[in-house]
Amino acid sequence: MSILVDRNTRLLVQGITGREGSFHTTQMVEYGTNVVAGVTPGGKGKEVAGVPVFDTVAEAVAATQPNVSIIYVPARFAPDAIYEAVDNGIPFVICITEGIPVADMVAVYAHVREKGARLLGPNCPGIITPGQAKVGIMPGFIHMPGPIGLVSRSGTLTYEVVDALTKAGLGQTTAIGIGGDPIIGTSFVDALALFEADPETKAIVMIGEIGGTDEEDAARFISERVTKPVVGFIAGRTAPPGKRMGHAGAIISGGAGTAAEKIAALEAAGVPVADRPSAVPALIRAAMAR
Amino acid sequence: MDIHEYQAAEIFGRYGIPVNPGEVAETPAQAEEIAAKFGTLVAVKSQVHTGGRGKAGGIRIAKTPEAAREAAEAILGMDIKGHVVNKVLIARGADIAREFYLGVVLDRPRRQITIMASAEGGVDIEEVARERPEKIVRALADPELGLHPWQARQVAFQLGLAPELINGFASIVMKLYDAYVKEDATLAEINPLVLTSSGEWIALDSKMSFDDNALFRHPGIEQLRDLAEENATELEARHSGISFVKLDGDIGCIVNGAGLAMATMDAVKLHGGEPANFLDVGGGASAEQVAKAFRLVTADPSVRAILINIFGGITRGDVVAEGITTALGQVDVKVPIVVRLSGTNAEEGRQLLAEAGLTAVDSMDDAAAAVVRAA
Numbered sequence: 001m002s003i004l005v006d007r008n009t010r011l012l013v014q015g016i017t018g019r020e021g022s023f024h025t026t027q028m029v030e031y032g033t034n035v036v037a038g039v040t041p042g043g044k045g046k047e048v049a050g051v052p053v054f055d056t057v058a059e060a061v062a063a064t065q066p067n068v069s070i071i072y073v074p075a076r077f078a079p080d081a082i083y084e085a086v087d088n089g090i091p092f093v094i095c096i097t098e099g100i101p102v103a104d105m106v107a108v109y110a111h112v113r114e115k116g117a118r119l120l121g122p123n124c125p126g127i128i129t130p131g132q133a134k135v136g137i138m139p140g141f142i143h144m145p146g147p148i149g150l151v152s153r154s155g156t157l158t159y160e161v162v163d164a165l166t167k168a169g170l171g172q173t174t175a176i177g178i179g180g181d182p183i184i185g186t187s188f189v190d191a192l193a194l195f196e197a198d199p200e201t202k203a204i205v206m207i208g209e210i211g212g213t214d215e216e217d218a219a220r221f222i223s224e225r226v227t228k229p230v231v232g233f234i235a236g237r238t239a240p241p242g243k244r245m246g247h248a249g250a251i252i253s254g255g256a257g258t259a260a261e262k263i264a265a266l267e268a269a270g271v272p273v274a275d276r277p278s279a280v281p282a283l284i285r286a287a288m289a290r
Numbered sequence: 291m292d293i294h295e296y297q298a299a300e301i302f303g304r305y306g307i308p309v310n311p312g313e314v315a316e317t318p319a320q321a322e323e324i325a326a327k328f329g330t331l332v333a334v335k336s337q338v339h340t341g342g343r344g345k346a347g348g349i350r351i352a353k354t355p356e357a358a359r360e361a362a363e364a365i366l367g368m369d370i371k372g373h374v375v376n377k378v379l380i381a382r383g384a385d386i387a388r389e390f391y392l393g394v395v396l397d398r399p400r401r402q403i404t405i406m407a408s409a410e411g412g413v414d415i416e417e418v419a420r421e422r423p424e425k426i427v428r429a430l431a432d433p434e435l436g437l438h439p440w441q442a443r444q445v446a447f448q449l450g451l452a453p454e455l456i457n458g459f460a461s462i463v464m465k466l467y468d469a470y471v472k473e474d475a476t477l478a479e480i481n482p483l484v485l486t487s488s489g490e491w492i493a494l495d496s497k498m499s500f501d502d503n504a505l506f507r508h509p510g511i512e513q514l515r516d517l518a519e520e521n522a523t524e525l526e527a528r529h530s531g532i533s534f535v536k537l538d539g540d541i542g543c544i545v546n547g548a549g550l551a552m553a554t555m556d557a558v559k560l561h562g563g564e565p566a567n568f569l570d571v572g573g574g575a576s577a578e579q580v581a582k583a584f585r586l587v588t589a590d591p592s593v594r595a596i597l598i599n600i601f602g603g604i605t606r607g608d609v610v611a612e613g614i615t616t617a618l619g620q621v622d623v624k625v626p627i628v629v630r631l632s633g634t635n636a637e638e639g640r641q642l643l644a645e646a647g648l649t650a651v652d653s654m655d656d657a658a659a660a661v662v663r664a665a
Contacts, residue, residue: 027604103501107434109433141634157550160632163632180548235549236555239555239568245548246547
C-alpha cells in the first residue's frame with residue numbers, strides 16, 4: 001500500500017515535449033512509472049521516451065485512460081493546464097510549475113474542489129511511491145520502500161531527509177511534496193489523513209517551513225485525529241521577518257508564521273521536532289519504539 | 291513588491307476611492323511650496339517601505355508652510371528601521387470625526403480573498419487582531435464570483451454605521467476589492483479610512499503590495515519600483531534568477547533549493563555561526579549560476595567563509611564540482627570555502643574539489659561545523 005500513486009497509476013504528462021517535460025518523462029519512465037500519454041498542443045504524433053503525444057487532454061484520455069496527470073507547463077499557462085486536466089475527468093493532478101500568480105490559484109483551487117478532483121502543488125517536487133511510481137522531479141535512487149510516510153513543503157530539503165532515512169534503513173511508503181506556494185491544493189492535514197488511513201504507513205515525517213499556519217493546523221489535526229507517531233522538522237529558525245525566503249509562501253508576515261510558533265505547536269501536539277535533518281531518523285526510531 | 295503610500299493613493303484614486311489630496315516633495319523648499327498651495331494644515335509624511343513611521347517621528351503635522359519646511363528638513367534623510375527617507379508626502383489635513391481600518395488580504399488557510407474592517411482605525415491592525423479579535427469584521431470573497439455588494443453592506447452594518455453612511459462605506463469596500471484583484475495585489479489597505487465631521491469618507495493612508503509572480507501582466511506596476519528601497523545585491527540576484535536575502539552574519543551560504551537553503555542557515559547557527567545570507571541558486575547549480583552566486587556572496591565585506599551546500603539529486607555531483615571549480619576560475623574568492631556535496635557521483639565530485647584545494651564533505655552537519663571553524 002501507499003498513498004495516491006502506485007503500480008496502478010496511469011500517468012499523463014502535460015507539457016511533455018518541453019525541456020523539463022521531456023527530461024523528466026524519460027527519468028520517470030526509467031524509474032518504472034507507467035507513463036501512458038503526453039499532451040502538447042500541436043505535438044500530436046510525436047513520441048517522448050516511447051510515450052505517445054496528443055494535442056489535447058480529451059484525446060489522450062480517450063486513447064489511454066490516464067488516472068493521474070503531471071504538469072510541466074510554464075507559469076502563465078499552468079492554470080489552463082490544470083483546468084484542462086480536471087475538466088476532462090482526471091481525478092489527481094500534480095503541478096510542478098513555480099511562479100503561478102496567487103489570484104489564479106484562488107480560482108483554480110475552488111474549481112478543482114468543485115470537480116471533486118485533487119491537486120498537488122503547485123511549486124512542488126511531486127510524489128513518489130518507492131519501487132512503484134515516481135511522479136515528479138525527485139531523484140528516485142535515494143528512496144527505498146518501507147514504513148515511513150513523508151510530507152514536505154520543500155524540494156531538496158525533502159531529498160535530504162529521505163536520503164537520511166534510507167541510509168538509516170528506514171524506507172518510505174510514499175514521499176509527497178506539497179509545495180512552497182501560499183495556495184496549494186493538498187495541505188499537510190490532507191496528507192496526514194491519507195497516511196493515517198494507509199495501513200502500511202507506520203510513522204510519518206512532516207517537514208515544514210516558515211510562513212502561513214499550515215503546520216499549526218497540522219498540529220491540531222495530529223492531536224485530534226492521528227494515532228501514528230509523527231516527527232517534524234521546520235526550516236527557517238534563522239529567517240528574518242518580512243522577507244520572502246525563496247518560496248512564495250515562505251514569509252513571516254505581521255509577526256505570524258515563525259519557525260518558533262510552528263515548533264511550539266507541534267511539540268504541544270506531542271510531535272518531536274528535529275533540530276537538524278540528520279536527527280530525523282533517530283527521532284522516528286524512538287517514536288516507533290514507544 | 292512594495293510601493294510607497296503616495297503611489298498606492300494614486301492607484302486607489304484611479305479606482306474611484308476618495309483619497310486625501312497630497313503631493314511629493316524631495317526638498318524642504320518643495321514641501322513649503324506645496325503646503326502654501328494647500329493653504330491649510332498639512333501632514334508631512336516620510337515615504338519609506340516600512341511601518342511604524344509615526345512612532346519613529348517620520349510623520350509630523352504642520353500648521354504653516356514654514357512649519358512644513360521645518361518638518362521636511364527633519365524627516366528627509368532620517369533612517370527609519372534601515373530605510374532612508376528620500377521623499378515626503380505633503381498631504382492636506384482632514385477634519386477627522388472617526389477613524390476606521392479597511393484592508394483586503396489573502397486568507398491562506400481558507401484560500402480566499404478576505405475583507406477586514408474595524409472601527410478601531412489608525413492603529414496597528416495586527417495588534418487589534420491579536421488582542422481584540424472581536425473588533426475585526428470579515429467577509430470572504432467568492433473565489434469565482436468575487437465580492438458581492440451585499441457583503442460590503444453587511445460589513446458596514448456590522449461596524450455599527452448609521453444607515454446614511456452604509457452605501458458610501460460599502461462602495462469604498464467594493465472599489466478596494468476591485469483594485470486588489472485587478473492589480474494582482476497581495477495587500478490593499480486604508481488605515482485610517484476617516485469619516486469627517488461633515489460626513490465625508492477620506493482614505494488618509496493608502497498601502498499596497500503586489501504579487502511578484504503576477505508582475506509580468508502589470509508593466510505599469512513594475513515601473514513603480516523604488517530602487518533606492520532595495521538592497522543592491524538582492525536586486526542583482528533577482529536579475530540573475532537567484533533568490534537572495536541579506537542577513538547580518540559572516541558565513542556566506544550558497545545552496546540549491548529554498549527549503550534546504552533555510553535549513554543550511556539554521557545549521558550554521560546551530561554550530562555557533564551566523565549566516566550572512568539566504569541564497570538559492572536553483573535546481574541545477576550550473577557553473578554560470580554558481581559564479582553569479584560567488585559574486586553576490588563575496589560582495590558582502592563581512593563574509594569570512596562560504597558554505598556551499600548542494601544536494602545533487604538528478605544533477606551529477608562531478609558536474610556540480612566542475613561548475614564550482616570553473617566558477618572559482620572566474621571569480622576571485624579570498625575567503626575559505628567548504629563544500630558539501632551529496633547525490634549521484636558525489637564521491638567523484640568531492641575528489642575533484644579536493645584536488646582544487648577545497649574542503650569537500652559528505653554531510654551537512656560536518657560542513658556547517660567546518661565552515662564555522664574556518665570563519
